[in-house]
Amino acid sequence: MEYPNRPTETAVQQIPDDWFQPIEKDLNKAEEVARPSLSFYKDAWIRLKKNRLAVTGLFFLIVLILAAILAPILSPYSISEGALRNQNLAPTASHWFGTDSLGRDVFTRLWYGARVSLFVGIAAALIDFFIGIIYGGIAGYKGGRTDSAMMRIIEVLYGLPHLLVVILLLVVMGPSLFTIIIALTITGWIGMARIVRGQVMQLRNYEYVLASKTLGASTARIIRRNLLPNTMGPIIVQITLTVPSAIFAEAFLSFLGLGIQAPNASWGSMANDGLSAILSGDWWLLFFPALFISLTMFAFNVLGDGLRDAFDPKLRR
């Protein structure tokens, strides 16, 4: 490391005289030193890429979704029908993850399960997002009395115990893929609505400030280019974290007998079936669904954390 120090006496004497002429220069150039500013998403993406765990999670999820689409097509086994002579086989070369008590291939069922679990998670998150955008958007945009009335309602509903309401709904509606998603979103949108409202309020403030400072035309542009992406950050993070909690909720409901019903499979219902088998030593029936639930939740969680950090304006420079 070199520290620029004061020159020695002799060094000063040796400086050529013509170095002491004033130099003409454009002072405006000095302002161009500032770092190149990156667009919001590009900047966030660069910081996300530095987070190895989050990138691994993202990669895992992409592979998982592709496999959930392709694997059942490629597999030679059926989801619902098994060969009875192949009951409860441990993992072998022909049945990678073994077979269940009806002789069905666990590997194949796992990918059907992936479809259902991912569908429940993603559908619940997206529906939350739309309801949240509408409710939170109206509250945040209207402000005033409309806002306080709408927020009072949220405050009252927020206290409701999420899973108990979901259980109650499913007991009444009867469990199916459709009703599970409905039940999860009926209670799940509240968190999203609160976040959207907060972001919209912020956006509104920006808009006022900007409108007074800039001309109309560029205001819209600034909102579209800078502010909207900025407010999207927390919403994207919320979506990312809603998916694993919906996957967990589905697994939990399966455990209570309120999940996906046979012959269809979700990871939750497979794990539930596997629970009883584990004491007789058939570990693979629980292990693989459990592993996939955990890995997927882990991947969404680290990705959500990574996105949160990447979008954090405090870390931006």
Added chain:
Amino acid sequence: MAIYLIRRFLIMIATIFVIATLTFILMHSIPGNPFTTQDRSTSEAVQENLNAHYHLDEPMLIQYGIWLKSLMTFDFGPSIKQPTETVNDLLSRGFPISAELGMWTITIALLSGITLGVLAALKHNGIIDYIAMTLAVLGISVPNFILATLLIQQLAVNLQLLPAATWSSPMHMIMPIIALATGPTAIIARLTRSSMLEVLTQDYIKTARAKGLSPAKIVIKHALRNALMPVVTILGTLVAAILTGTFVIERIFAIPGMGKYFVESINNRDYPVIMGTTVFYSAFLIFMLFLVDVVYSILDPRIKLHKKGGS
């Protein structure tokens, strides 16, 4: 502060009212009448009990009024499947056990979660931080019923270290508590860490250091109290998560708590028990949220009218 708490109290009442009404509407929207059971095993005596409690011959609105009134007197009605029992009987038998499990769980989750979170924040970006946070994400990602089964298989079946089921000695309590506490521990640890990191950058911490206070005193007296505020705010949600967690944990470990009865009632479609338990647990949790608000307003001297609660 008083006005703030009165406001929170009114919201609590409104929320309880909403869940009571929701339960009533949902149960009466079930096709056929859930209270007139076609099941041969239910005796006439049970049907009489149900009629007596729910006044099924009266108009809907009056039934609703009677329902609200019975809730206010903590009378949750009879059970369909166990003719000699009322929901109150089940609650008074099962709830103390569930509460004991829950109390241990939340205590252990708080102690270990806060410790982990504080250590991780103090050694920010160090090896402890890294390990603690990886464990925490894992803890959040592994569902408690899977953890419970793995624990039984390893500790009870393979190693034969701990008893696998029931609730008769401290040894029996270890595995259910671990299974139930891991998730909340992880959530508390992550929250404590991030809020501790934030607090440590505050000027009052710099001021405390500039006074020459010892690091221990700075952490305990100045940082921790402020850092734990967010942890207090999520306690209500955590209690709810633990309570719903007891449903599966009690079933797996064959613990005779309220969760076990509740799951049985779901499987048997024992509607009065489902209704009663749901309303009772909901009211309990909503009351917990209110308690959290009270605790928060005591801990934070700033809390006043302008502070809108719940967020």
Added chain:
Amino acid sequence: MEKILEIDDLHVHFTTYGGTVQAVRGVSLYLNKGETLAIVGESGSGKSVTSNSIMQLIPSPPGKIVKGSIRFKGRDLVRTSKKEMRAIRGVDISMIFQDPMTALNPTLTVGDQLTEGLKQHTSISTDSAKQKAIDMLRLVGITDPESRFKQYPHQFSGGMRQRIVIAMALICEPDLLIADEPTTALDVTIQAQIMELFSEIQEKTGVSIILVTHDLGVVARVADRVAVMYGGKIVETGDKDAIFYNPQHPYTVGLLHSVPRLDMQEAVLQPIDGTPPDLFAPPQGCPFTARCAHAMQVCANVYPPATNLSASHQVECWLQDARANRAASLMKR
């Protein structure tokens, strides 16, 4: 005069993932007993890092004092153990931070925060600590200190809180008080009151003060001497009058021009164009070159030597060299 503090060739670096920031690059200064030294500069000039270095409060990592010494009453603080340093902080040297709204812990009473330093460093009884705190509150101009003692920070206004922060800093009767932008976060009228308080307190207690600020108005009011920092270096230092009436560094001149002054006829405000240098890769020569109207080729290549204009007035600028064309008057710019 007795020098209470002497900093010699201080270098402070911050290591971040984007590279190493050379925040302070060879700062030397001294402080006489009972005087007020103002360190002036823009944000990022290294003035706060310098003052935090005195207290050994540089967050480490990422910060590190890589070279130099800080001698306080004959003792080198850079080479003092953490434990010994804790015995110095608050007792011999105290510090006040910029924002009084955040400098006090919101969950503890003012009285608790006032007395905790006293209790930490001395074996004083709770009652006498309380009495002393109440005396201090009265000294800094808080009315009804007995009942105020039990209140929480949010029950005080910004100016009041800064008075409490000052009382807190002075309660152990330190020899040196470092105030880092003590008035920046306050209203103008309150600023004047607080600066008045500083003068009063110095008169009563004889404490030496280092005032870190970018506000030359504050400097004019209370400072005895001024050190002007730019790009991690002290570019000019001297008595207040020398700096205000005979500034020699183009940056000092620029700073004076960018502040409204009542005694100047042509009330034209001239901001300094451009932005401060990037201290990830500090320029080889004078850091001000890029923004300097008098820049010469030498400025960009070689850092200028110090020129003694008087016993106390020093400047580091190539315009002082005999070879430089000084025809262009500095003040006209």
